[in-house]
Amino acid sequence: MIALILKNLVFSKPMDWKNRFLDYLVAERGLSQNTIQSYSRDLEKFSIFLYPQPLEKATKQDIFRFVKSLEKEFSVATQQRQIVVLRRFFHFLLKEGAIFKNPASHVDPPKKGVQLVRPLTVEEIELLVRACKQPIEKALILTVYASGLRASEAASLTIYDVKEGSIRVKGKGGKERIVPIAPIALDAIDLYLKQREDSNPYLFVIRKKNLKREQILNIIKKIANESGLEKNVYTHLLRHSFATHLLQGGADLRTIQELLGHSDIRTTNRYTHLTKDHIKSTFDLFHPKP
Numbered sequence: 557m558i559a560l561i562l563k564n565l566v567f568s569k570p571m572d573w574k575n576r577f578l579d580y581l582v583a584e585r586g587l588s589q590n591t592i593q594s595y596s597r598d599l600e601k602f603s604i605f606l607y608p609q610p611l612e613k614a615t616k617q618d619i620f621r622f623v624k625s626l627e628k629e630f631s632v633a634t635q636q637r638q639i640v641v642l643r644r645f646f647h648f649l650l651k652e653g654a655i656f657k658n659p660a661s662h663v664d665p666p667k668k669g670v671q672l673v674r675p676l677t678v679e680e681i682e683l684l685v686r687a688c689k690q691p692i693e694k695a696l697i698l699t700v701y702a703s704g705l706r707a708s709e710a711a712s713l714t715i716y717d718v719k720e721g722s723i724r725v726k727g728k729g730g731k732e733r734i735v736p737i738a739p740i741a742l743d744a745i746d747l748y749l750k751q752r753e754d755s756n757p758y759l760f761v762i763r764k765k766n767l768k769r770e771q772i773l774n775i776i777k778k779i780a781n782e783s784g785l786e787k788n789v790y791t792h793l794l795r796h797s798f799a800t801h802l803l804q805g806g807a808d809l810r811t812i813q814e815l816l817g818h819s820d821i822r823t824t825n826r827y828t829h830l831t832k833d834h835i836k837s838t839f840d841l842f843h844p845k846p
Contacts, residue, residue: 573612574599577648588728590708590769598641612649616659623663639663675797680785687783691748696760696775698741699723700791704798704816705735707769707791713759718745727817735815 581587605622626635642660649655688694700710709725717724723737758766780789799812
C-alpha cells in the first residue's frame, strides 16, 4: 500500500517544463549564461501572470492578454523579446509532445520603429573620464569606449587578453575577436594594474574579486552622475558612441561590424541613421542662409 501511494505521488508531480527548456538551451543550443538568465526571467514573468495555471496549459488568448499587460510598463523591444521566448518555449513543448499546438506561433510582436539612440559627444566622453576618481574607473571607461565593448565582454577580460595595441574579446556565443585599443586606454590600464596587489587573473578587480556585469553598469552610472551629465549613461551607450564616432570619422560599416562583433551587418547599419542625423544637424547649423 505504501509503495503504491509513493508511486502515485511520483507520477502526480507536475513536470518542470521551464527548467527542462533552460537545460535544453544550455546543452543543445549553447546559449550564454546571460541569455539563459534573461529567458528564465521572461518565463517566470509569464508564469506569475498565469498562476495557478501551469505554463504548458497556456492558450493563445492567455498570451495575447499577457502581451497586452506589458504595454504600459515595458518597451516595445522587451515585448518583442518576450514573444520570441514564448514561441521558442512552446515550440520546445511541441517537440517534446507536451502540447499539440504552439499557442504563440501566430502572436505577432508589436511593431518597433527605428529608435535613434543619441550618442555621447567626444566632449561628453572627456567629461566622464575627468570625473573618474579611481584608476580602475578610468581604465574601465576608456576600455569600454575605446574598444566598443559590451558590459559582459568587459567583465570577462583577463590581464592576458591585453596586448600591445589590442585586446582579445570574448563576445556573444563564445566568439572571440581581436579589437584595437587606443594608447590612452592602455596607459590607464597600466596605471591601474600598477596599484593592484592581488593575483586575480581578471582585468577589472575590486577587493580581489572580479567585477560582474551588473557591477560594471553601476560603476559607469556612478561616474556619469558625478560628472554632472544629465543623461542616462550606460555601457551600451558608450558602445554606440564608439561606433558612431568611427562612422563619422570615415570608417566603413564592415570594419565597424568586425570591431563590434556583430554577426549581421543589418545590426551595424543602424548607425547610418545616427550619422545621417548628425550630417543634417551640421548642415542646418553651418550652411549659410540666403
